[in-house]
Amino acid sequence: MITINPSDKTPIFEQICKCVCRDIAVGTLREGDRLPSARELAKMLTLNPNTVAKAYGMLERDGIIYSVQGKGCFVAKHEGKANEKLTENFRSAVREALDAGADPEELITVVKELSLRYQQNKRSE
Amino acid sequence: MITINPSDKTPIFEQICKCVCRDIAVGTLREGDRLPSARELAKMLTLNPNTVAKAYGMLERDGIIYSVQGKGCFVAKHEGKANEKLTENFRSAVREALDAGADPEELITVVKELSLRYQQNKRSE
Amino acid sequence: MITINPSDKTPIFEQICKCVCRDIAVGTLREGDRLPSARELAKMLTLNPNTVAKAYGMLERDGIIYSVQGKGCFVAKHEGKANEKLTENFRSAVREALDAGADPEELITVVKELSLRYQQNKRSE
Amino acid sequence: MITINPSDKTPIFEQICKCVCRDIAVGTLREGDRLPSARELAKMLTLNPNTVAKAYGMLERDGIIYSVQGKGCFVAKHEGKANEKLTENFRSAVREALDAGADPEELITVVKELSLRYQQNKRSE
DNA sequence: GTGGTCTAGACCACG
DNA sequence: GTGGTCTAGACCACA
Numbered sequence A, B, C, D: 001m002i003t004i005n006p007s008d009k010t011p012i013f014e015q016i017c018k019c020v021c022r023d024i025a026v027g028t029l030r031e032g033d034r035l036p037s038a039r040e041l042a043k044m045l046t047l048n049p050n051t052v053a054k055a056y057g058m059l060e061r062d063g064i065i066y067s068v069q070g071k072g073c074f075v076a077k078h079e080g081k082a083n084e085k086l087t088e089n090f091r092s093a094v095r096e097a098l099d100a101g102a103d104p105e106e107l108i109t110v111v112k113e114l115s116l117r118y119q120q121n122k123r124s125e
Numbered sequence E: 001g002t003g004g005t006c007t008a009g010a011c012c013a014c015g
Numbered sequence F: 001g002t003g004g005t006c007t008a009g010a011c012c013a014c015a
Helices: A012-025 A040-045 A049-061 A081-099 A104-124 B011-028 B040-043 B049-061 B079-098 B104-125 C012-024 C038-045 C048-059 C081-099 C104-124 D012-026 D038-045 D049-061 D081-097 D106-123
Strands: A065-068 A072-075 B067-070 B072-073 C065-066 C072-075 D065-068 D072-075
Touching: A012 A081, A012 B049, A040 A049, A049 A072, A081 B079, A081 B104, A081 C072, A081 D065, A104 B079, A104 B104, B011 B049, B040 B049, B049 B067, B049 B072, B072 C072, B079 B104, B079 C104, C012 C048, C012 C081, C012 D012, C038 C048, C048 C065, C048 C072, C081 C104, C081 D081, C081 D106, C104 D106, D012 D081, D038 D049, D049 D065, D049 D072, D081 D106
Parallel strands: none
Antiparallel strands: A065 A072, B067 B072, C065 C072, D065 D072
């Protein structure tokens, strides 16, 4: 499922990319699965088709999906690329925090705290 | 010390905010200390005074500093606000990673690995 | 409707904020409604776009509206925030009066007297 | 007692005026009482003497105090002037709130709520 | 001198 | 087209 939060400051095309990557990492999307066409998705989410096209273009450039003329876009062999892309964001956030002078122990505490809270949310759903 | 990297794509005013927060978190700046005036800092960094004023304005709205007409800007009681602001991006990155199904242990491993590498870079400087 | 009184000494951007808050509180603006673009409004009021942008920025930081890149600004879920912001000055005036030893009954009498006079003015317009 | 809050946005000279008016209204200062000299007060509060002088000038202009060359400043016959000045602030706040579309009943509720809270604070002191 | 506000005009990313 | 950022230069009130 691709969901967009318009009030989120991250560009919409990037939100789409992340959703697709996440679905691949989680297993909701598997190798060879067909993504909704750009037009289709744009209509579903009431977005500008160009925005969806841009997102698909980024994903294709990164080798996460591939497009077939006249047929649509499909999930490529992942080889962990989608996962890499996701953790890369995390890695850069860690680097940024360290540059800002954060204590490694403090970061680990934050991870533990948030993952605990996350699991509780999941359980209560 | 406040340093700016113009080639960094994060807005200049935000870079200033982070520098101030870091200095407060580290203890270089303490409650009641006076920050350089907007014009002074602008001259030092060859920026427009408005840019610095915007940064100071953000910090004031976040309760990290307070401004006094005709006197200057001063750091407020921290209560960890500066520290929170620094790890804010990190926290959202953690949430994103968890949403993508990342294993908390895996994230902690990444933090440990990167902080180790970071300390080595620091030592070799 | 947003109207500006240039001879009023309260900053223009604040006047804009109050107008928007009032329109939300009254119900003229509702959740999800789009505000005029900063440039558009600036042209209508013959102001500098930056002034409007500043007002919109304040409203966004207060969670009263949210901005979307390339689309515009929209009113957020209110939860009474707009109303609170409107009576904010009033609340501090009440606190001040109490500090000065004013009798609560006396203050209420003043409110009643002035609101009566206000309604008469309104009727005679 | 005159106390100054530097982080408060109201100008310092105005804070001084309000303190004096409040002390007169409450009865701490009475007709003929001598106020500390501008220099003295400036030293006590670590303020610029000009700031205190400005405040005293405003109070004298309003007929709340009078100055005697070489002797100092003294509290004038009040005739409720100090009280008027204080409630005038309240009145203008009420007018502003009404202009913003506030409901009179709502304002009265706010007064009741805040005065209740104020009395509780007083009791617990 | 300080911060606060406003204007004018520019560039960018997003949609 | 939109909002976001930055620069340049101006005026004001406060201290």
